Amino acid sequence: MEGFKINIRVIIFILSVCLLLSSCTSLEKGENKLSLDDIIIAIRAEGPDVVPSSRDDESEAPDAINKVRPSIFTIANATENVVKPEKIYVYLFNSEKDMNEGINFILPSIPAFIPPVKTYKQKNAFVVYYAYGGKVEKFGGVIQAAMNKLS
Known part of the structure; x- marks a missing residue:
């Protein structure tokens, strides 16, 4: 027994x-993590065309943040014909904590770029918008609205 x-x-x-x-x-x-598709679909739903960009032609591509390389896209209005399209860089981290650690390290070192730069955070995603046209307002509100919908 x-x-x-x-x-x-x-x-x-x-x-x-x-x-x-x-x-x-x-x-x-x-854990509620975002995927690259989640982000791109949300931005496209707001109106602009978002097209993958070849990393080969990206001489200005930034280094990895916390060992995460960005996925690079052009962003434009469907009827727009531009010589140098504006870009978004999408970083997807394993967690929100990893993202915050990475960007807290990198954000203070981002110089005042020409073109203007605007950044967006949501969950495990960090998006950097390079406004080559000079005005962050062009797609800044659109990207912010898309990111807010992903919360």
Whole structure:
């Protein structure tokens, strides 16, 4: 009878550990992270065309932030014909914490660019808008509205 009580205690202990581990895993999976598609679809829903840009022609492409390289896109109105399209750089981090650590390190070192630069944060995503036309207002509000809808 003594061996039976020990076996039940061992089984209960093992089940408790399994339950604890599965709940921790569920919390990690439940973290609400954004994907690149989430961001691009949200911006396109606000009106502008967003097209992937080749990294090969990006001499001004910034270095990685916290080991995360950006996905680069051009952003323009559908009827617009521009020589140098404006760009957005989308950084997707593993978590919001990683994003905040990375951008807190990099933001103070971003110089006053020409073109003007505007940044946006939402969950694990960090978006940098390079306004080559000189006016952040052109797509700044559109990008901000899209990011707000993703909250």
